[in-house]
Amino acid sequence: MLRERELIIVGGGPAGMAAAIAAHESGVRDILVLERDYCLGGILNQCIHTGFGIRHFKEVLAGPEYADRYVNQIQSIPEIEISIKSFVVKLTREKVLTYLKPGQMHEVKAKAIIMATGCRERTREMIHIAGTRPSGIFSAGLAQRLMNIDALLPGKEVLVVGSGDIGLIMARRFTLEGAKVKGVVEIAKTTRGLVRNRVQCIEDFNIPIYFSHKISKIYGRNRVEAVDVVQVDDTYKEIQGTLFKVPCDTILISVGLIPENELMEMAGVKLDKKTNSPVSDGLNKTSIPGIFSCGNSFKVYDIVDSVTRDSILAGHLAAEYLKGAK
Amino acid sequence: MKRYDVVIIGGGVVGASIARKLSQYRLKIALLEKEEELAFGVSKSNSGIIHPGTQNPPNSLKGHLCVQGNYLMRKIAMDLGVDFKEVGELIVAFQENEIPELLRLKKEAELLGVPGLEIVDRAWLRKREPNLNAEACAALYAPTAGIVSPYRVVYDNAENAVRNGAEIHTLAEVEAITKKDTFFVIRTKKGIFNAKYIVNSAGLFSDRIANMVGINDFYVHPRKGEEFLLDKKKENLTNHLIFPLPTKTSKGILIIKTSDGNPMIGPTAEDVESKDDLSTSDEGLAKVISAAKRLVPSIDENDIISYFAGLRPASGKDFIIRREKSVPGFITVAGIQSPGLTAAPAIAALVCRLLGESGLTFKRKIFFHAHRKKTIHLFTISPEHTKSLIRKDPAYGDIVCRCEIVSRKEIEDSISRGARTADGVKFRTRAQAGRCHGTFCTSRVLKILAEKCKKPVTEITKRGKGSEIVKGEKRVA
Numbered sequence: 001m002l003r004e005r006e007l008i009i010v011g012g013g014p015a016g017m018a019a020a021i022a023a024h025e026s027g028v029r030d031i032l033v034l035e036r037d038y039c040l041g042g043i044l045n046q047c048i049h050t051g052f053g054i055r056h057f058k059e060v061l062a063g064p065e066y067a068d069r070y071v072n073q074i075q076s077i078p079e080i081e082i083s084i085k086s087f088v089v090k091l092t093r094e095k096v097l098t099y100l101k102p103g104q105m106h107e108v109k110a111k112a113i114i115m116a117t118g119c120r121e122r123t124r125e126m127i128h129i130a131g132t133r134p135s136g137i138f139s140a141g142l143a144q145r146l147m148n149i150d151a152l153l154p155g156k157e158v159l160v161v162g163s164g165d166i167g168l169i170m171a172r173r174f175t176l177e178g179a180k181v182k183g184v185v186e187i188a189k190t191t192r193g194l195v196r197n198r199v200q201c202i203e204d205f206n207i208p209i210y211f212s213h214k215i216s217k218i219y220g221r222n223r224v225e226a227v228d229v230v231q232v233d234d235t236y237k238e239i240q241g242t243l244f245k246v247p248c249d250t251i252l253i254s255v256g257l258i259p260e261n262e263l264m265e266m267a268g269v270k271l272d273k274k275t276n277s278p279v280s281d282g283l284n285k286t287s288i289p290g291i292f293s294c295g296n297s298f299k300v301y302d303i304v305d306s307v308t309r310d311s312i313l314a315g316h317l318a319a320e321y322l323k324g325a326k
Numbered sequence: 327m328k329r330y331d332v333v334i335i336g337g338g339v340v341g342a343s344i345a346r347k348l349s350q351y352r353l354k355i356a357l358l359e360k361e362e363e364l365a366f367g368v369s370k371s372n373s374g375i376i377h378p379g380t381q382n383p384p385n386s387l388k389g390h391l392c393v394q395g396n397y398l399m400r401k402i403a404m405d406l407g408v409d410f411k412e413v414g415e416l417i418v419a420f421q422e423n424e425i426p427e428l429l430r431l432k433k434e435a436e437l438l439g440v441p442g443l444e445i446v447d448r449a450w451l452r453k454r455e456p457n458l459n460a461e462a463c464a465a466l467y468a469p470t471a472g473i474v475s476p477y478r479v480v481y482d483n484a485e486n487a488v489r490n491g492a493e494i495h496t497l498a499e500v501e502a503i504t505k506k507d508t509f510f511v512i513r514t515k516k517g518i519f520n521a522k523y524i525v526n527s528a529g530l531f532s533d534r535i536a537n538m539v540g541i542n543d544f545y546v547h548p549r550k551g552e553e554f555l556l557d558k559k560k561e562n563l564t565n566h567l568i569f570p571l572p573t574k575t576s577k578g579i580l581i582i583k584t585s586d587g588n589p590m591i592g593p594t595a596e597d598v599e600s601k602d603d604l605s606t607s608d609e610g611l612a613k614v615i616s617a618a619k620r621l622v623p624s625i626d627e628n629d630i631i632s633y634f635a636g637l638r639p640a641s642g643k644d645f646i647i648r649r650e651k652s653v654p655g656f657i658t659v660a661g662i663q664s665p666g667l668t669a670a671p672a673i674a675a676l677v678c679r680l681l682g683e684s685g686l687t688f689k690r691k692i693f694f695h696a697h698r699k700k701t702i703h704l705f706t707i708s709p710e711h712t713k714s715l716i717r718k719d720p721a722y723g724d725i726v727c728r729c730e731i732v733s734r735k736e737i738e739d740s741i742s743r744g745a746r747t748a749d750g751v752k753f754r755t756r757a758q759a760g761r762c763h764g765t766f767c768t769s770r771v772l773k774i775l776a777e778k779c780k781k782p783v784t785e786i787t788k789r790g791k792g793s794e795i796v797k798g799e800k801r802v803a
């Protein structure tokens with residue numbers, strides 16, 4: 001017989017934690033939160049810059065501080081069981097979950113599930129950049145993890161591709177660590193990221209930013225040595241004669257995020273082909289009744305305060321669903 | 327100083343297959359490789375197809391070795407625990423007037439001894455290959471085509487050779503060879519090796535090695551092939567390997583099934599100058615996409631998760647495998663372009679024969695360990711099996727790579743078996759090979775490598791010296 005739980009939440013980042021606490025407030029008394037990392041907090045743990053919580057807490061917090069408030073709260077609720085290092089490998093339409101953790105493998109059935117698995121970064125491979133494949137090409141998030149969690153310096157002469165928020169924040173971070181940021185190259189006419197990040201991370205540090213430009217080729221056999229940068233027109237076509245070469249040892253890719261929804265896909269939840277968000281007739285719902293989705297795995301939000309707000313709703317929705325099912 | 331019976335130069339699929347074959351006999355063998363790990367040359371970037379033997383010139387050496395290799399690879403894969411899947415291939419015709427060409431290919435292949443060939447019609451194709459372009463009107467079906475993981479064939483051959491007494495020396499680039507009395511003195515970056523016999527299987531650089539003993543009658547030209555991998559979610563895009571009609575210089579752009587599930591499209595074929603040039607290009611992508619879409623129109627560029635280029639070591643049209651009469655004891659294995667992976671076991675057998683003809687005597691070992699325990703990959707086994715493994719060793723439940731579901735245990739094992747670099751771990755385990763491209767696991771893999779190799783993280787490389795992943799520790803604030 002499969003063990004059955006009321007509510008299982010996959011993901012222990014800000015979304016999962018807010019949803020768990022909200023579901024508990026709405027009366028759910030058996031909640032299991034599964035987190036694959038060795039601690040709660042998700043991506044916030046590596047976001048050591050400030051700017052979190054302005055809307056939700058009316059305070060300016062660093063990422064880990066924002067996370068901590070939820071970690072403390074969730075840990076004080078005995079009806080919420082938290083299982084870390086727990087990697088969900090399978091989800092079925094019948095809401096049966098399989099997860100692995102060191103020394104254990106479990107199969108459990110849930111009456112309701114909230115998926116709060118966050119998002120992942122688009123890669124160099126997804127935007128096809130010609131050239132070689134040396135070391136020194138990082139997604140901005142990976143560089144952030146290497147720096148802020150592992151205390152390593154990924155590179156010394158950096159070019160940032162794309163002006164997503166993580167890329168802008170990392171441009172500043174590299175500069176503060178003594179690396180030289182050669183520029184930010186953005187194919188669109190304006191930044192993708194928040195205005196405040198453009199001002200505080202790029203302009204304040206005199207980092208050149210090239211709008212309507214893209215990188216067209218990567219050089220270097222073992223390590224990145226240089227890239228070609230070229231201007232593009234309104235249809236993103238290269239403009240002849242505008243190409244220039246930038247020597248650098250590191251390329252940071254910050255070209256957008258995609259909801260990480262492979263498990264939902266496995267269960268047969270309908271996903272939008274373009275955005276990878278669940279197709280849904282309301283916030284946080286999916287095409288399978290009883291499977292909810294919140295945070296960046298529902299859609300990529302700009303700021304964590306919005307993630308929290310919508311995830312609270314997901315918690316309430318799941319609680320309502322469970323009441324109805326009784 | 328150590329004296330070897332045979333020194334093999336080059337640790338690609340050819341060198342590793344020869345080493346394993348020779349390790350059955352009472353011989354002192356060393357395999358020398360210039361890179362930090364084996365399979366970092368041509369053998370790491372190819373299509374992984376075990377060709378049936380079609381599309382080879384009639385009566386060519388490579389044609390014969392391909393057919394034999396296809397046969398031998400099955401037993402070797404079984405012995406070494408490498409997955410071999412016989413998926414079959416289709417060479418597709420789009421017009422009635424191309425059917426005679428299919429018949430010609432069939433006849434040529436039959437002369438080489440390729441079994442089971444059949445011309446199949448539109449109805450067959452619709453039923454068995456529904457995603458194929460509906461305009462395809464016939465195909466040559468070769469049921470014996472298969473797929474393997476090209477790197478694992480190298481690693482597992484090498485591991486088995488070592489188990490049977492062969493030595494492997496990496497970072498041992500051969501720089502000069504001289505002949506002294508009855509033996510060769512081989513100077514390398516890792517010291518001097520003496521050997522009675524040399525096998526030159528140095529891939530793209532086999533001409534350079536040949537030059538060292540005064541053989542100058544061939545040159546190896548790099549011919550680039552760009553390949554593009556699709557998301558594993560599209561694993562069932564096709565049921566067979568799909569080929570267009572071949573051109574004079576290549577088999578054309580294919581729809582490939584790979585042993586780890588990702589479909590692949592490619593390769594291009596373009597002569598290049600540099601034996602170092604592994605870059606991919608926008609033109610290559612455009613060419614591959616348009617050719618692949620002609621075969622399978624539903625292919626979507628957005629499903630590409632990775633790409634690479636490989637260089638075929640071409641020297642004329644055929645393989646060059648011979649004993650050098652002017653340099654007794656020296657065996658040349660050069661120009662091993664496609665189907666070199668397929669032919670490798672047959673090449674190894676041929677090299678043994680040539681060594682015998684050069685005077686080497688073969689005595690079988692009393693104990694030859696023919697079998698190797700299959701490497702475990704969680705993504706290929708049943709949940710029950712996973713569960714029992716995790717019970718035995720908790721590290722199987724510690725997942726490091728999210729896209730391919732690779733555990734810490736598998737990564738640690740790959741390092742125990744010889745991985746020293748991030749790419750070495752990737753080729754053996756698939757950690758970092760999935761759709762997120764290591765965004766999630768690189769930092770974790772780095773730490774495990776540093777721990778197990780007892781090196782600082784800053785010295786861990788992607789594929790050898792000069793490709794360190796990070797530039798340093800962060801300065802203390």
Ligand SMILES: Cc1cc2nc3c(=O)[nH]c(=O)nc-3n(C[C@H](O)[C@H](O)[C@H](O)COP(=O)(O)OP(=O)(O)OC[C@H]3O[C@@H](n4cnc5c(N)ncnc54)[C@H](O)[C@@H]3O)c2cc1C
Binds near residue numbers: 359377527637
């Ligand atoms: C794009 C592409 C697709 C292909 N697809 C297929 C396919 O589907 N099926 C198939 O059967 N074949 C295929 N091939 C062909 C196949 O990959 C090659 O024939 C095969 O890998 C050659 O193996 P090798 O051992 O001869 O060469 P390599 O793997 O290059 O090994 C030679 C080794 O020698 C080392 N070396 C060089 N110089 C020195 C030195 N001085 N000292 C020490 N070591 C040295 C190199 O570092 C290298 O590791 C393909 C090739 C390409 C490029």
